[in-house]
Amino acid sequence: DAKTTQPPSMDCAEGRAANLPCNHSTISGNEYVYWYRQIHSQGPQYIIHGLKNNETNEMASLIITEDRKSSTLILPHATLRDTAVYYCTPYSGAGSYQLTFGKGTKLSVIP
Amino acid sequence: EAGVTQFPSHSVIEKGQTVTLRCDPISGHDNLYWYRRVMGKEIKFLLHFVKESKQDESGMPNNRFLAERTGGTYSTLKVQPAELEDSGVYFCASSRGYIQYFGAGTRLSVL
Numbered sequence: 013d014a015k016t017t018q019p020p021s022m023d024c025a026e027g028r029a030a031n032l033p034c035n036h037s038t039i040s041g042n043e044y045v046y047w048y049r050q051i052h053s054q055g056p057q058y059i060i061h062g063l064k065n066n067e068t069n070e071m072a073s074l075i076i077t078e079d080r081k082s083s084t085l086i087l088p089h090a091t092l093r094d095t096a097v098y099y100c101t102p103y104s105g106a107g108s109y110q111l112t113f114g115k116g117t118k119l120s121v122i123p
Numbered sequence: 124e125a126g127v128t129q130f131p132s133h134s135v136i137e138k139g140q141t142v143t144l145r146c147d148p149i150s151g152h153d154n155l156y157w158y159r160r161v162m163g164k165e166i167k168f169l170l171h172f173v174k175e176s177k178q179d180e181s182g183m184p185n186n187r188f189l190a191e192r193t194g195g196t197y198s199t200l201k202v203q204p205a206e207l208e209d210s211g212v213y214f215c216a217s218s219r220g221y222i223q224y225f226g227a228g229t230r231l232s233v234l
Contacts, residue, residue: 044221055127055214055225056166105221108179109154110168 016100021118024094030087032117034100037081043102045076045083046111051096056113059085061103090121125149127226129215135232141203144229148197148217155198156223157190158182161211172198205233 017035024030036045046061060067060074062083067074073086087094099116130145148155157169169188170180174195183190187206192198202209210233216223 050166053227055216055227056223058222058224061222103221108181109156109171109218109221109223110179110182111156111158111223112168113158113166115165 016102016114018098018100018114018117020115021120023120023122024087024090026092026121026123027089030085030090030094030119030121032085032087032098032100032119033082034085035082036100036102039080039102040104042106043104045074045080046101046103047072047074047085047098048101048111048113049094049096049098050116051093056099056111059098090119092121092123095119095121127215127217127224129213129226129229131229132227133230133232135234136205137234138207139204141201142205142231144200144202144213144215144231146198146200146215146217146226148215149219149224152217152219152224153195154178154218154223155192156216156218157198157200158214158216158225159211160214161208166214169200202231205231207233209233 044061047059048056050056062074076083097116097118099113128147155172160166168182171178172192175192189201212228214228216225
């Protein structure tokens, strides 16, 4: 299974863009990069996923490097409600549907 | 549309007792998953149902844990007998495709 590396914590000023990096250098060709977050006392929440092209939805943007060894989740205008632990996880769904959660990045949005 | 619901939200039992956790998935989702986070560690996969069949139970820690999904609707996870190390938060998720939607979890405290 691919292993991911994320910084343990980051701060971001409210209203500014939050850029959360993830290294997944051993990702395989058929694995997507999925991002979830866990707000305190809630279950993980799906944010976005991508294979090799950049993706955007109503929550965030995902930038994946051309070699697919790393990605960055961008929250364009962070709010206090975005304070959470963010997880990136390679996921193909082939053979096993289990998600692998590492330690993630604790994002603190500061007023 | 109702999300994934879990009952109870919190359970406190003594070592050696039995506890049953319940998960109601999103209507129409054939895939149902159980995960848990114990002792401040990472969220770990337990098992995956497709309708009423166990697709992957590679994460089940031992035979004190029994998961069922009769009729392919709600699922139960029974711990019998509970041990101290079973304390943690148990999450259920469901999906129609690859995106998993999580419930708020059941916090289990074994004293």
